[in-house]
Amino acid sequence: MKRGILASCMVILSLVMGCATATNIAVSSPPVQTGGNEYYEARLEPLKSSGNFFDSFRLTVANKTDGNLEIDWNKTRYLFNGAAQEGFVYKGISPKDVRSGKVPLDTIAARQTATRVIYPLRLAAWVPAQERTLDKGLSPGLLPDGENGISLVVIRDGKEVVEKLTVKISEKEVK
């Protein structure tokens, strides 16, 4: 009896090991995208908060002027394969605010730099109540393969300055 169980375990283990596959990881090209104009320098870096795939961006905006700049999150959009989607969610800003267009302007003082970790509302994932997880209920979803980026709207002296930054995300197999 014991031999039978042992043999079954061995067979199952061999089968399972035989099914072992290579893992995929996401890569970004370029790893960090930069852009800018006479008013500000912007830097967009896809982030992997856990695992092998990107799920958010770190956006850094450096104000080059002697006056304040304001990021308009209500008009800033997530870009996927060139198409504008919904806005971004970040810490302190709820999806409700993003959807209703009530996100307050984000001020960057003269010659200062602001950094935000953001993720697209369109890709937000919901962890149901029964799920035994250490994650929060609402979490960033994975950025899909393709061109992912941001159409950043910054207001300077009442005028909008739009900058588009995109990176190409693809999967690579590693063994």
Add this chain to the structure above:
Amino acid sequence: MNRFLKVVVLLSVFLIPAFARAETPAAAPQEQGMVSEKEAVQQETPSSEPAEGAAAAPDVSQGATETPQEPAAEEGAKGEAAAEAEPPEEEVSAGAVIADPFEPLNRIAFGFNDKLYFWFMKPASKVYNRLVPEAVRVAVRNFFYNIATPVRFVNCLLQAKFKAAGNELFRLGVNSTMGFGGFFDLAKTGYNVGSSEEDLGLTLGHYGIGNGFYMVLPFLGPSSLRDTVGIAGDAFLNPEHYITPIGDAIAVAGYDYFNRNSLRIGEYEDLKEAAVEPYTAFRDAYVQYRKDKLRQ
């Protein structure tokens, strides 16, 4: 118990493959977004009319294609392929898709869970949160999470993720001893060893079994046929469910569930209020979540 096992096996063998066929080949990694199957079909339809599914975010997508109002607006473009002109949203590939043949029933269960949340869970959690500091609630969650290690360990093995299985064992050892019985996640904070969070639903998905169809479970919320079978299977591996008498087991599981929920009060209404159609939004966000988990 054997009879129950047989039912679970029968369900997984016959029903899942049958309903998996109803799904579109959503496994394509580039497909993302929150669009239902019906909506996805509409998006494929060659029509100049905007797809009904796009109404999930009508005002927002319109805003996105607007050119800046200010005449003096300046626009720069950077990136390998920053599009000169933005294509219409129909061209963006649709995303996580699931069949929903029992939508009327699911909507009833969704409504029940919604009322349960607003009438009981939220007020009770508010009182509980006032009485019990967050650090204690997190410790309680960690304790129950640690106890459920066999579920994750076995599923890691079943998916041939041996490193992850080893990590689970390491976490169990460290957290059970130095983490005072699992109340502190020392493996993560001290040794940076995270959990893989595998379950039977993901194991079935790993071997190519589709979601089946969408289900909303009373009390538990969004799920799919595959994941519901997974929940039932995982229950056998969770020591929490072997407490006797059964009344105690239910009480312990109930407290675990309640405590976990107390840590995320406010998120449900955030997503609900942001949604044009809450039922669809939660369905799509759930499918997105499981799809992401499977991909990882």
